[in-house]
Amino acid sequence: MKNRTASHPGRLAKMKSQIGNFVLSLYGILGFLFLYLPIIILVIFSFNNSRSTAQWAGFSTQWYAEMIQDDQVILALWNSLFVAVVSTIVSTVLGTLAAMAMERYAFRGKLVMDALLYLPIIIPDIAMGIMLLLFFNISGIGFEPWRLRFFGLRFAVPYSVIIGHVAFNISFVAVVVRARLAQMDRTLEEAANDLYADNWRTFRRVTLPMMMPGILGGALLAFTLSLDDFVITFFTSGAGFNTLPVRVFGMIKRGVTPKINAVSTLMLAASLLLVIVSLVTRRGGEKAPIDLNL
Amino acid sequence: MPEEFAVELKGVAKKFGAVTAVNDVSLQIKDGEFFSLLGPSGCGKTTTLRLIAGFELPTKGEIYIGGRSQGYLPAYRRPVNTVFQHYALFPHMTVLENVSFGLEMQGVAKGDIQTRVGEVLRLVHLTGMEDRRPKQLSGGQQQRVALARALVNHPKVLLLDEPLGALDLKLRKAMQVELKSLQEQVGITFIYVTHDQEEALTMSDRIGVMNQGKLLQLGTAQEVYESPQSRFVSDFIGETNYLAGRVASMDDDMVEVVIEPEIRVQATSQPDLRPGQNVTVAVRPEKILLNSEARQDFNRVTGVVAGVVYTGSTTSFDIRLANGDVITVRTQNVGLSTSNYYHPNDEITISWPFAATRVFID
Amino acid sequence: MSLRTLESVNRFINQRSESLLQKMRQFPSLTAWLLLLPALSWLIIFFVAPLFIVLAYSFLERGTYGGVTWQFTTENFARVFDPLYLKTFLRSVYIAIVTTVVCLLLGFPLAYYISTRPPRRRNTLLLALMIPFWTNFLIRTYAWLTILRTNTGLINVSLISLGILDKPLPLFGNDFAILLGLVYGWLPVMVLPIYAALERLDRSLIEAANDLYAPGSRVFLRIIWPLSLPGVVAGSMLVFIPALGAFVTPAILGGGKSLMIGNIISNQFLAAHDWPFGSALSTLMMGLMLFATLVYFRSTRRGEEIEK
Numbered sequence: 001m002k003n004r005t006a007s008h009p010g011r012l013a014k015m016k017s018q019i020g021n022f023v024l025s026l027y028g029i030l031g032f033l034f035l036y037l038p039i040i041i042l043v044i045f046s047f048n049n050s051r052s053t054a055q056w057a058g059f060s061t062q063w064y065a066e067m068i069q070d071d072q073v074i075l076a077l078w079n080s081l082f083v084a085v086v087s088t089i090v091s092t093v094l095g096t097l098a099a100m101a102m103e104r105y106a107f108r109g110k111l112v113m114d115a116l117l118y119l120p121i122i123i124p125d126i127a128m129g130i131m132l133l134l135f136f137n138i139s140g141i142g143f144e145p146w147r148l149r150f151f152g153l154r155f156a157v158p159y160s161v162i163i164g165h166v167a168f169n170i171s172f173v174a175v176v177v178r179a180r181l182a183q184m185d186r187t188l189e190e191a192a193n194d195l196y197a198d199n200w201r202t203f204r205r206v207t208l209p210m211m212m213p214g215i216l217g218g219a220l221l222a223f224t225l226s227l228d229d230f231v232i233t234f235f236t237s238g239a240g241f242n243t244l245p246v247r248v249f250g251m252i253k254r255g256v257t258p259k260i261n262a263v264s265t266l267m268l269a270a271s272l273l274l275v276i277v278s279l280v281t282r283r284g285g286e287k288a289p290i291d292l293n294l
Numbered sequence: 295m296p297e298e299f300a301v302e303l304k305g306v307a308k309k310f311g312a313v314t315a316v317n318d319v320s321l322q323i324k325d326g327e328f329f330s331l332l333g334p335s336g337c338g339k340t341t342t343l344r345l346i347a348g349f350e351l352p353t354k355g356e357i358y359i360g361g362r363s364q365g366y367l368p369a370y371r372r373p374v375n376t377v378f379q380h381y382a383l384f385p386h387m388t389v390l391e392n393v394s395f396g397l398e399m400q401g402v403a404k405g406d407i408q409t410r411v412g413e414v415l416r417l418v419h420l421t422g423m424e425d426r427r428p429k430q431l432s433g434g435q436q437q438r439v440a441l442a443r444a445l446v447n448h449p450k451v452l453l454l455d456e457p458l459g460a461l462d463l464k465l466r467k468a469m470q471v472e473l474k475s476l477q478e479q480v481g482i483t484f485i486y487v488t489h490d491q492e493e494a495l496t497m498s499d500r501i502g503v504m505n506q507g508k509l510l511q512l513g514t515a516q517e518v519y520e521s522p523q524s525r526f527v528s529d530f531i532g533e534t535n536y537l538a539g540r541v542a543s544m545d546d547d548m549v550e551v552v553i554e555p556e557i558r559v560q561a562t563s564q565p566d567l568r569p570g571q572n573v574t575v576a577v578r579p580e581k582i583l584l585n586s587e588a589r590q591d592f593n594r595v596t597g598v599v600a601g602v603v604y605t606g607s608t609t610s611f612d613i614r615l616a617n618g619d620v621i622t623v624r625t626q627n628v629g630l631s632t633s634n635y636y637h638p639n640d641e642i643t644i645s646w647p648f649a650a651t652r653v654f655i656d
Numbered sequence: 657m658s659l660r661t662l663e664s665v666n667r668f669i670n671q672r673s674e675s676l677l678q679k680m681r682q683f684p685s686l687t688a689w690l691l692l693l694p695a696l697s698w699l700i701i702f703f704v705a706p707l708f709i710v711l712a713y714s715f716l717e718r719g720t721y722g723g724v725t726w727q728f729t730t731e732n733f734a735r736v737f738d739p740l741y742l743k744t745f746l747r748s749v750y751i752a753i754v755t756t757v758v759c760l761l762l763g764f765p766l767a768y769y770i771s772t773r774p775p776r777r778r779n780t781l782l783l784a785l786m787i788p789f790w791t792n793f794l795i796r797t798y799a800w801l802t803i804l805r806t807n808t809g810l811i812n813v814s815l816i817s818l819g820i821l822d823k824p825l826p827l828f829g830n831d832f833a834i835l836l837g838l839v840y841g842w843l844p845v846m847v848l849p850i851y852a853a854l855e856r857l858d859r860s861l862i863e864a865a866n867d868l869y870a871p872g873s874r875v876f877l878r879i880i881w882p883l884s885l886p887g888v889v890a891g892s893m894l895v896f897i898p899a900l901g902a903f904v905t906p907a908i909l910g911g912g913k914s915l916m917i918g919n920i921i922s923n924q925f926l927a928a929h930d931w932p933f934g935s936a937l938s939t940l941m942m943g944l945m946l947f948a949t950l951v952y953f954r955s956t957r958r959g960e961e962i963e964k
Contacts, residue, residue, distance in 0.1 A: 097694060
């Protein structure tokens with residue numbers, strides 16, 4: 001009886017595993033298709049020659065023209081960039097200093113500090129948004145942007161939005177810089193000490209240059225998160241102040257047209273650009289995309 | 295006077311929490327000598343080196359460099375330089391920048407820096423590599439850059455932390471020769487940490503053997519090898535045969551140890567021995583002669599050949615004694631068939647000098 | 657200012673900074689706290705304080721003109737049990753759980769797929785996986801709006817114009833749309849930790865199991881699944897928490913009705929001006945998430961103990 005399968009012993013198993021592999025690969029491809037299809041559809045319909053976002057009526061760039069001429073959109077874009085740049089600078093500095101303290105020193109209360117630094121990452125946007133809303137309201141800090149004149153240029157500084165962005169970005173920057181510090185070779189700092197560099201010069205000539213990739217990575221992350229943020233910005237914006245995501249939300253509420261697709265495509269392109277920049281700058285010998293380990 | 299010594303440690307101890315890494319170590323290292331700290335991993339040799347360098351501060355005791363107490367001086371104030379185990383070359387700087395780093399920190403003039411860096415690179419045979427980055431160099435080249443970077447500062451003492459550990463065997467042997475000749479050329483005191491006893495024996499003027507934080511023995515290579523003062527040292531360096539026995543009798547010069555039931559061996563007397571003590575007799579394999587005529591001052595024991603192992607330049611014979619103990623004898627393969635002289639089960643007489651017999655108290 | 661005054665000021669500053677530097681050398685933790693000071697201050701003022709305000713407001717009464725009166729009350733929490741709100745609360749939890757489960761079912765095979773590709777391909781695939789995640793969440797949700805809408809969404813328009821359907825499918829303004837939006841948004845986040853766990857899996861364990869006569873299904877159940885569990889748990893946490901706190905997805909795909917906790921909370925602050933109630937809802941939501949996080953930490957610790 002055993003001999004019946006003796007002539008085709010591995011064949012069935014091999015077929016099974018081949019089918020299995022095929023199904024797996026198919027699933028993989030479908031999975032990635034699922035992730036990208038909506039985005040692709042969005043981009044396609046931004047070039048639609050009609051008001052529909054679902055029926056193709058031919059190729060046209062009218063929506064992009066309309067977008068560029070829409071003052072509100074341009075203003076929102078500028079606001080997004082301004083907030084992103086300012087909050088990135090502040091949060092990168094604060095986050096880097098914090099990361100240095102956490103990775104290089106042991107002190108009492110470190111655990112509590114650790115938890116505090118992780119909270120903004122874990123907390124859901126909506127919770128953070130409303131608590132900032134409440135805070136700005138009752139503290140009298142308010143939401144109205146400061147109007148400044150700087151070398152003849154007029155600026156409206158939306159400090160409430162910036163404060164909120166910095167508040168969550170500090171933690172993200174700290175995580176990235178900490179990771180970089182942790183994998184740094186400590187003996188390099190000892191070597192610098194051994195070669196007559198005191199602690200400050202060691203920091204300036206050895207530690208800081210080696211930390212740079214991490215600092216830049218953190219800054220890039222903060223910039224991306226700031227540009228993309230909607231919920232927190234939504235709750236901390238003063239009346240009439242829009243960043244691009246907030247503006248898009250308003251546009252959706254008012255009526256769906258391919259112009260929204262156009263703005264969205266613009267934002268997608270910007271995100272893609274940032275991803276490429278981060279990959280290129282990471283080329284200095286580091287590993288694949290970060291995953292936040294929680 | 296502490297003035298004479300390049301480095302002196304007095305009662306130095308270092309604890310990390312509950313762990314004692316260095317336990318009451320005192321030693322004096324002479325100017326211009328090649329001194330090795332030898333021991334197994336975790337014995338405290340690296341910690342001792344780091345204490346001298348200033349990367350750690352001692353829990354107890356004093357460290358003197360050139361006669362001056364270092365107290366709590368940080369590393370960047372001490373006149374010593376270190377060659378690290380994994381080189382610790384600054385990856386974001388070129389070879390030139392790496393080597394000139396120490397000089398820059400000391401405020402040496404640009405012109406002088408150039409001259410001195412050029413000199414030292416010539417010394418380590420790396421001229422022409424100035425603009426390369428560490429990751430473009432081979433292991434051996436990186437090691438030489440690390441060496442140059444330290445030497446260019448003309449330190450009083452050069453500390454080397456197992457610098458050859460990451461190199462392959464052939465390169466390591468070549469570098470050992472180079473390092474030794476470099477040290478003789480430059481004349482700086484070298485303190486060399488290693489776990490490789492052969493390395494220590496080849497290169498050092500004196501060796502300090504450490505285990506579990508303690509300095510067990512300090513002496514020249516010959517002293518440490520021929521006259522190990524403890525079982526550990528005898529074990530760690532070279533091969534040794536051990537026989538368990540009891541002190542039978544002793545006088546001022548000689549001590550007689552009986553190895554049950556009937557073997558008697560003699561050795562030079564040691565002050566802490568007492569009749570009846572349980573001791574271990576130790577003799578190195580290469581000291582033992584096979585079937586030679588009786589000689590004065592030689593121990594003679596009979597036995598049977600139990601095994602023969604040919605190892606190229608030497609042959610080792612395992613000899614089983616009357617009481618079952620096995621002694622290994624190592625002979626040079628002078629003739630073409632030395633290993634064929636004796637076969638298993640041949641009766642044989644082995645003999646070795648009294649002076650080559652060590653006695654350790656159990 | 658005379659030269660002497662300048663000199664003495666200079667000397668004063670040098671002395672002060674020298675003694676500060678000395679202090680920093682002697683007490684390294686002082687340096688640490690100095691470095692932390694800016695970030696710490698910012699977080700305390702603009703994060704911890706607002707958090708406590710929300711917690712405090714949960715227990716206060718609503719004032720007549722908006723704002724609060726300083727009266728302690730648990731009425732806000734009691735109101736949560738009002739059928740209207742309770743229903744939404746429970747539905748939010750339900751939606752978050754379903755999202756997590758669906759992400760797990762879809763994400764696990766995807767993670768497995770990636771982990772069985774040749775090493776170089778894996779990095780590219782991971783990158784491809786994360787790129788959508790790095791783009792704006794609002795936009796990705798909007799994309800689904802244009803696809804799912806009842807009369808003007810891509811699916812319905814196409815199916816009707818092709819004659820396959822007479823009436824549009826109700827794919828929008830309901831739980832289905834929200835689930836789809838949430839799963840789509842958070843799938844990459846489920847895949848990553850599972851992939852990390854699977855990648856660490858020693859292939860030889862599977863071979864050993866095969867060698868010991870285990871069929872495919874058994875290999876999965878007894879070897880692959882248990883060893884990937886830490887990744888599964890991590891991924892589930894990373895999906896459940898944002899899903900529970902979803903705001904954008906129900907706002908855009910839920911058809912304008914307040915369908916999840918996040919929307920109700922937002923309403924309390926922007927429309928109803930009932931800050932205490934909104935704070936209480938937010939506190940409850942965060943409490944639920946904290947509970948889930950603690951469960952996660954407990955399970956990882958128990959997992960470590962089992963490994964020992």
